Amino acid sequence: MKLDMPFILNPDKLIDVAFRKASKEASSLSIKKVSKLVRIRKKEEKKIKSVSSTIKKHLNKVISRTPKVDELPPFYRELINVVVGIDRFKKSLGAIKWAVSKIRYLERYYSYKVRTSREEKEVYRYRREFYGRVSSILRQIEDEILFLKEARRKISKFPDIKDLPTIVIAGAPNVGKSTLLRALTGAKPKIESYPFTTKRILLGYFEHNHRKYQVVDTPGLLDRAIEKRNPVERQAILALRYLAQIIIFLFDITEICGYPIDYQLRIFNEVSSLFNVEVLPIVNKADITEKKKIEEFRIKFGRNFLTCSALQREGIEDIKREILKKMGEL
Template sequence: MVQFNFKGITVVPSGKEMVDIILSRTQRQTPTVVHKGYAINRLRQFYMRKVRFTQQNFHDKLSAIVDEFPRLEGIHPFYSDLLHVLYNKDHYKLALGQVNTARNLISKVAKDYVRLLKYGDSLYRCKCLKVAALGRMCTVIKRIGPSLAYLEQVRQHMARLPSIDPNMRTILICGYPNVGKSSFMNKITRADVDVQPYAFTTKSLFVGHTDYKYLRYQVIDTPGILDRPFEDRNIIEMCSITALAHLRSAVLFFLDVSGSCGYTVAQQAALFHSIKSLFLNKPLMVVCNKIDLQQLNALSEDDKRLVDEMKAEALKTLQIGGDPNAEQQVLVTMSTLTEEGVINVKNTACERILDQRVEIKMKSKKINDCLNRFHVAMPKPRDGKERPVCIPQQVLEQRAKDQEVEKEKEKRKLEKDLENENGGAGVYSASLKKHYLLANDEWKEDIIPEIIDGHNVADFMDPDILERLEELEREEGLRLAGEEGDDFEIDGDNMTPEEREALNEIRKRKKALIQEHRIKKSTAESRPIVPRKFDKDRQFTTERMGRQLSGLGLDPSKAIERVRSRSVSRGRKRERSVAADGAGDDGMEIDNDGKGSNKRLRLRSVSRSRSRSRAPVEEVIPGEGFKDKEQKVKAIKLGKKSVKKRNKDARKGEADRVILNMMPKHLFSGKRGIGKTSRR
């Protein structure tokens, strides 16, 4: 059987909402402009398209509703009966049948009117037929409005149902109301079921999950059941009966031995015997709860007899016979208040489920196929001597040591235990010194003095300690530099004294070069252009360059001239001759006193140089999936070209839609009666 996902059903719109959706979609997604001058064939096709489009949309919507709701015959019997209990199977099928009938009627209406439109002789006749077709379709939808509303309510309720897997390892909890079922579920799972001291707090099925031996188990909490005839039980009780009847699980029947739930042990035993037919072929356990209020041994003779009868019925469901611990597997005691025996109940139920599953698999036909693949080799005895199982002495000693270590761990007090013993949180303050490694444990809590014998303790510090620290750091740096620079280490054991001495000289020279290089990197010596602040001794001058070139037998005049011309051009703006009124032959203005001034020339040269400047071109770096610079430049150009039309239309992006005519004439013109505002 298929496990159905109730949470994936699409929302069912009401009749009016569905009509609005479909007609609006027809108006938006079909042509809207038609004139009298069109050919009659074009007019027919125009209105036939609208009728067909509307029919197809109605068909798709209604088909989605019919197909997405589960068919009661095609899902697990547990789901089928649960839906029947909650929503009445007849009403459910009737609503889906009406939706299916409406789908067929709409298809028939569309087919009839398309046939009539083929013979329409004018624009007016075709339009009237289209209006009639859409009107009849909408009338059909409005008639099934109550069914759509009912299906929407069913869908919302089904989406809130818990996700129960009928094929999973399941523990089912049942019993009278207020006997501790929900409390037990909250203890063993992470489910948060509401627990109150009155009956029928749990009104539906609740699901939680727990783990045992690296396997996941499903725990289902059912509402309380009363001992009354089957036909008198309400919907809440029938949910529990449905789960008991159809889910393959281990059943925990909770028994309140204290009677604080409001029902005696005799009433609970009567309920057990009335529904014991639902426990067939299922592991059954009788769980005596609330033993903190009433011990099982302190019950009266009649109550003990009733409990023994229930235990005898539970023993019949035990798969493995002759087990000495059988009674402990079918009758267990616990208290959810003190949590005594809670884990034992969970573990016992999980073991019963595993045993039952193994038993079922051993009885199946597939087990023979599996056993044929195995071969167990049994060694033949070579003589008549017995060789019993022997555990080596070392293994026994190691096991004893491990047990001692475990005992010490159990005896060791934690910080939380110390906190509880010494006043609790806010009173106890943990000591940070108790883990100090000192020669004497008594020194751990000693207070370090600042003054001793009238002297400051800080005065006893070695004055040269900082210099020694720097010296040690320097030596450490040299050693690390030597280790980083050596790609490989040469073993000097097989070398002669001369070779060893040469190797030491090489290593010293290598370390010195590394240190010199690092010093140069930290200063400005490695830069191509030496700033003036670093050339304070005026070593890098043209005179020095001239002396060096002369020593090599070269003429230094041209080199010195080239250097000087570069320095001059770097410090001045570009000059040009100016021929204007009031200017001399050399481009200089003549003042009243006859002296030349190059102020105008300087201003013009600066402005011209600025006007000719260009913005720096952004360098294109290959990457982002492009193999080279040219390919990326081409991609950038194509990208700019593609958005040119969008930018020209002043759109924000590709999704920006420009509506040229906000009020088209064919939608907002024509005579309309009073109150007739529908444009469809």
């Protein structure tokens, strides 16, 4: 599913749009055979109702089209909490609802005042008061609107997770996870030779016997307690927890990645113990790794693993076969 939020105007822009529209609508209002006072009342009341309608419509669209956090699948709910913050997200939406309610009340109050005014200057004064109070309300929630605008930008980058068999690639930073994603699926993530190039979850797909498989590339994991991990790392944890049916754990035993083998093994052991899914260990960069070093790692690791060169596309078909075998497709 793909999460989306509507475009949100800044308070000053929304005020400007509403006031301009109100002036235009009032100017085009045709009122005949009534006294000057009645005509002024009708035009000023039209402005009040138009401003109220424009602002309420925009804010209500923000409320209605923003994902209901409590109704989202656990992965997306937790992702919003990690990247945006659920409590602040709900608080900001609550501020929008408060503003709509206040403006609705002010519209009724000042419309009545304008309709029952006995002097022209009183009509104009009430309409100006309404404009001032509405502007004040929007500026009171400016921080919340700006927060939601930033939340919208972040949420728009969330992955479009599909209901498919899912393989999640994990490992320390810079071990070649994004390169493996590209080799397995043909996806084109940004790849650089420094840690944390992947700052969010990336997706790719491959097919076998007309069935589609989803591969998830996660940000690199560091060897530290979950509660001490930053938002980038915690996205990886969420993918492992909620999406993975198989985890590919990628090692770089050349240590070019900048993380010693023992460090990578600690991360592997943590992943294997925390998540109740099959973990497939793979040694990457086999094209530049001495055979002796691979054998030494085999003894140290104490279990079977595959080798590959994601960059050179070597061993990729073996990985796919192993994935399909573990998923019962072969």
